[in-house]
Amino acid sequence: MASLQEVAQRAKVSIATVSRVLNKSDKVVPETRAVVQQALRELGYRPSRVARRLRMKDGRAHLVGLIIPDIQNPFYAEIARGVEDAAYAAEYALLLCNSDENPEKERFYLNVMLSESVDGIVLPPFDDTDAAVIEIAATGMPVVCVDRSMAKLKTDLVEVDNHRGAFEAVSHLLAKGHEHIGLIEGRSQVSTSRERRRGYLDALAEREIAVRKDLMRAGDFKQDSGRILANELLALRKPPTALFVCNNLMTVGALATIHQRGLRVPQDVAIVGFDDLPWAEALDPPLTVVRQPAYEVGREAMELLLKRIMDPDRAPVTVRLLPEMVTRSST
Amino acid sequence: MASLQEVAQRAKVSIATVSRVLNKSDKVVPETRAVVQQALRELGYRPSRVARRLRMKDGRAHLVGLIIPDIQNPFYAEIARGVEDAAYAAEYALLLCNSDENPEKERFYLNVMLSESVDGIVLPPFDDTDAAVIEIAATGMPVVCVDRSMAKLKTDLVEVDNHRGAFEAVSHLLAKGHEHIGLIEGRSQVSTSRERRRGYLDALAEREIAVRKDLMRAGDFKQDSGRILANELLALRKPPTALFVCNNLMTVGALATIHQRGLRVPQDVAIVGFDDLPWAEALDPPLTVVRQPAYEVGREAMELLLKRIMDPDRAPVTVRLLPEMVTRSST
């Protein structure tokens, strides 16, 4: 509440001097410094980040934005923690928003961030050609994409090797003798979906297993679509003996369907999911998954963003992290 | 990027006029309005929330803060969604931070929020006597507490009837014939912990079951302490036949211990947890829990906050929501 003005008055110096003792860089004689610091303390001065941000040119707001589809999804929650921890370490605050995979919300929040003059933004783009993100990047605002990439936009990017993850998961199922493997994937406009599908197909191709189109279903990443699609697959006249489900929520949904149909895992149907869950071990049965290093994705992204903020002209970098098969009892 | 200044120039009017067409309240003749809007569009004008916030007196920043212990805890994630949805509906943006139950982090973020001139703050206080929160409230900043209450501070508050929840949970176990019921509770400085313990004790008292002190253990709300304390309890010469675990993460931890010891649920040991989980149904076995209406807690809190922002002098209100027993197969 107390402003520089008031502090200056009490210390009987100019506001410039007060500002100088605050941004200790400049030199001010120890005597005055002491007086000012006294006044600072007495008034409980707290700088206004708002005023500072208005005044300063880009890159020193110490505020960054993070837009994720849904904080209730443990995968994004983990990314968020990674971003936040790295931000906190650098004394940056975080404006966090949920887009719900809803372009309108995403646009609203992107506008807020521009309006708030954040130093930069981390986000998984809505899809390949996310117009709002392209616009934002065009303004010169530093943007780091996580998880998903964008076809037409050259930004810093932290992603996971989805192809490899899917390939390993499906190979694992094939090694267990499964030949009819159902695929529950996400929206095909999203780069990760396409890569995982590619991994699925390549794993089948490697073993020269014929692809059954009817075993491939696309959902929307939500629990419900896992339930529904698993139900469709298992109702087939020639149902799959194993399921590869391309994200965590859909996996939980699929599991619900399996239980509901009274099927045993892995005897009647095996299942491997993408994304680990903190309680995957406590599930029935403990779930075999492809674990993504989500925390590292977030941390790395924030670090990339900090570097870009410091040096806006550096060449965009892509960091690709490796997923990891975690074999438990569902396969 | 484009400022009022530039728009005004292009439209050949004063900045005041531009400001007027933006805040459509004031009257401006349709002709000029059209010209201005044209200019606005051509320059892709985006108002600066920062400048606006600096200028305006309290309560119109359209920005609120939320500080939670850990966004990776599904309970807090659900609260966060409730807060966010209500905020979005009112076109407020959200500054979201994780305190990690760490007073220093909490203090850092509270300072950021004050510095950012947020309109108000929602948080579960660290404990009963959280000094940082008291300070903040003393500045006149609107604060709404959620989940936990504070002894010395009269703020708006949204809480759950923890006593009743615990009472019902333990009564449920007693009704199943259990007489030795282990309690894994949280830090006793937190109001919810004390209320839940009270509920446990009262339920025992009602049936005139003697309290065994050795069956009561306090943890720190984290998964690990659930694991460890469950292990201690089950290693007792006279181990409990049922466990009441006072939060979600500790419940998952306790479950891990039970599985590890090769015990069957509920035959060897029954378990009921506090807080529901989106995948409680998919757990082994599906978990009986006391469900807290976390989303509603968040939504209600945000709505209370909005009311307070509009009218800072209204009397503080306490909203108390009811928990709900969800009986599944772990008891």
Next chain:
DNA sequence: AAACGTCGTGATAACGTTTACATTTTGAGC
């Protein structure tokens, strides 16, 4: 002793808004 850096300060102009107040334009009434 004149000239000149150097060092510690102070004054002040931004930054992009909103808003109280001043000024100009409009048009109705005579």
Next chain:
DNA sequence: GCTCAAAATGTAAACGTTATCACGACGTTT
């Protein structure tokens, strides 16, 4: 055609910073 309120528009201060420039005072160099 003139007056005068009302309506439309313009001017400028304020919000709390940072940063540029200017200004003394003082010490050093010729």
